[in-house]
Amino acid sequence: MPVRIALIGTGSVGKGVLEVLSRKNTGIILTGVADSRSGLMDPGGIPVSSLLDRKKKTGLCGERSISALKVVTEGEYDILVEASPTDAVTGEPATGYIRAALSRGSHVVTSNKGPVALHYRELSNLARENGVSFRFEATVAGAIPILHTLLDSLGGNEIHALYGVLNGTCNYILTRMAEEGLSYRQALDEARALGYAEADPTYDVKGIDAAVKLVILANTVWKKEITLDTIDITGIDLLTEEAIRLAEEQDATIRLIGEIVPAENLYRLSPRIIPKHHPLVVQGSLNAIIVRTDLAGDLIFAGKGAGSLETASAIIGDILSIRERYAGGN
Numbered sequence: 001m002p003v004r005i006a007l008i009g010t011g012s013v014g015k016g017v018l019e020v021l022s023r024k025n026t027g028i029i030l031t032g033v034a035d036s037r038s039g040l041m042d043p044g045g046i047p048v049s050s051l052l053d054r055k056k057k058t059g060l061c062g063e064r065s066i067s068a069l070k071v072v073t074e075g076e077y078d079i080l081v082e083a084s085p086t087d088a089v090t091g092e093p094a095t096g097y098i099r100a101a102l103s104r105g106s107h108v109v110t111s112n113k114g115p116v117a118l119h120y121r122e123l124s125n126l127a128r129e130n131g132v133s134f135r136f137e138a139t140v141a142g143a144i145p146i147l148h149t150l151l152d153s154l155g156g157n158e159i160h161a162l163y164g165v166l167n168g169t170c171n172y173i174l175t176r177m178a179e180e181g182l183s184y185r186q187a188l189d190e191a192r193a194l195g196y197a198e199a200d201p202t203y204d205v206k207g208i209d210a211a212v213k214l215v216i217l218a219n220t221v222w223k224k225e226i227t228l229d230t231i232d233i234t235g236i237d238l239l240t241e242e243a244i245r246l247a248e249e250q251d252a253t254i255r256l257i258g259e260i261v262p263a264e265n266l267y268r269l270s271p272r273i274i275p276k277h278h279p280l281v282v283q284g285s286l287n288a289i290i291v292r293t294d295l296a297g298d299l300i301f302a303g304k305g306a307g308s309l310e311t312a313s314a315i316i317g318d319i320l321s322i323r324e325r326y327a328g329g330n
């Protein structure tokens with residue numbers, strides 16, 4: 001049974017989704033698409049390869065007269081796939097798109113952390129009231145299916161604690177500082193040159209990006225209602241080469257670790273000295289997560305926390321699981 005999607009955002013993540021649709025026979029049909037300046041709707045299906053060509057040549061995915069909001073409110077689709085930029089302060093414009101889609105009875109899949117971190121309770125209630133799904137696997141740890149695992153596969157467990165390396169840019173910088181003795185500045189410049197860090201890396205290196213992921217985990221897995229202010233945040237921007245060198249002398253290293261221990265009311269993100277053989281000591285831009293459970297014991301996950309196809313993997317998984325769940329109806 002084919003499923004129709006409208007895609008908002010054709011940047012790195014959106015293009016990854018389109019590439020998967022063009023490469024694989026997923027049964028997913030694109031009936032709407034929009035970027036910051038244009039949009040396109042076709043209930044019969046939009047050919048993906050010519051769309052990718054047009055975006056590459058003109059910078060636009062559709063017509064200037066069609067806005068993203070028009071695609072969301074007027075398009076014919078079953079699932080809105082929302083992949084516009086994250087605004088961790090307002091959550092907009094993505095939250096508005098998501099609200100509009102859920103209110104008209106369409107499912108939503110998003111990679112956008114803002115709406116989930118700021119408005120999870122409201123949006124999940126709205127989805128329930130309208131008999132649809134709101135899924136956001138791609139918002140935490142990219143390709144690692146951590147939310148699905150915690151919410152579904154480990155449903156019979158009590159999750160006592162979660163520890164994780166949740167920001168690939170910071171992990172890359174820390175890896176390079178330890179491996180090559182680079183200064184923080186040199187490692188950051190290298191991360192920028194390789195495209196791991198943004199021109200303005202504040203959001204990553206001050207720990208905001210990883211802390212937002214902790215908020216999402218706490219509010220969805222443990223049903224808390226915390227905000228960014230609840231998290232005790234220390235980034236890596238003030239870390240010295242000396243600190244890394246001292247850790248190395250003890251056969252240890254430094255990683256930016258997010259911690260959630262709900263029974264202790266502990267929500268913290270900080271650089272921690274950990275032994276080199278510890279499972280959270282992953283290299284380069286990888287992410288890693290340990291969860292401590294009552295039945296399954298300790299579980300370890302590692303993999304790509306970002307990237308075009310890696311993030312698309314999480315999005316496509318959400319789309320297909322919605323199709324599976326609602327097969328035969330809706």
Ligand SMILES: NC(=O)c1ccc[n+]([C@@H]2O[C@H](COP(=O)([O-])OP(=O)(O)OC[C@H]3O[C@@H](n4cnc5c(N)ncnc54)[C@H](OP(=O)(O)O)[C@@H]3O)[C@@H](O)[C@H]2O)c1
Pocket residue numbers: 008009010011012013014034035036037059068083084085086093111112113138139142305306307308311
């Ligand atoms: N990149 C990753 O590996 C990754 C991983 C996990 C989660 N995410 C999240 O996924 C989302 C997309 O990330 P990305 O890396 O693909 O970002 P990106 O490369 O900056 O692309 C953003 C896309 O959104 C479009 N856009 C901008 N403002 C818009 C608006 N007001 N309405 C509709 N569309 C708008 C842009 O349009 P133009 O093309 O016209 O500029 C562009 O196509 C972000 O929320 C990000 O935090 C990214």
